[in-house]
Amino acid sequence: MNVNNIIKRLPSDIILRIISYTYNIQDKHLLNDIVNYTETKTCLFDLYHQYWIVQMQEEELQDKNWLINDICAYANNYKATMYGYVDTFYNIFRRNIMLRLKTNEEIDRYVNKLQRRHVNKEINVYLGLFSSKERNDVIAKFTT
DSSP states (O other): OOHHHHHHHSOHHHHHHHHHHHTSOOOHHHHHHHHHHHHHHHHHHHHHIIIIIIISOOOTTHHHHHHHHHHHHHHTTTOOGGGOOOHHHHHHHTTSTTTTTOOHHHHHHHHHHHHTSOHHHHHHHHHHHSOHHHHHHHHHHHTO
C-alpha cells in the first residue's frame, strides 16, 4: 500500500489534524538534528558495509554487529561493558524521557532487552540518543 491510499482511508478529522501540523514552523535545531541523524546513519552503514562486507568479505549483518559494538564502546567511554557501564553511558540513556528517572539497574535491564532486538533497532536507539556532536564524533573516530 502506498501512502496516498493510507491517507485516503483515514477519517477526515484526523487528516485535518495532521495537516494543521504542516503549517507550524518547526524548531530549526530539531530539524537539523533529524538531518544529522539520517546522514550519520547512512554514512556509518556505508562505512561499515564497505569495510566488513566488501573488504573483509564477512557475512551480511556482521557489519552492523561490528557497528553496534563500536557505538556501544563509544557510549561507554571505551571501557569493556563486561565490567559494567560508566556514568556517561547511563546519562546518554537518561535522555530517553521514559528512562530519565530510572535507576542504573533499570537502565541495565532496558539495555539487555534492547540487545535482544534486531541490530538495526539497537543502532537506531543509540544514534537517536546521541547528540549531533556525538554523532559527528562517532563518524570522525570510526573513519580513522
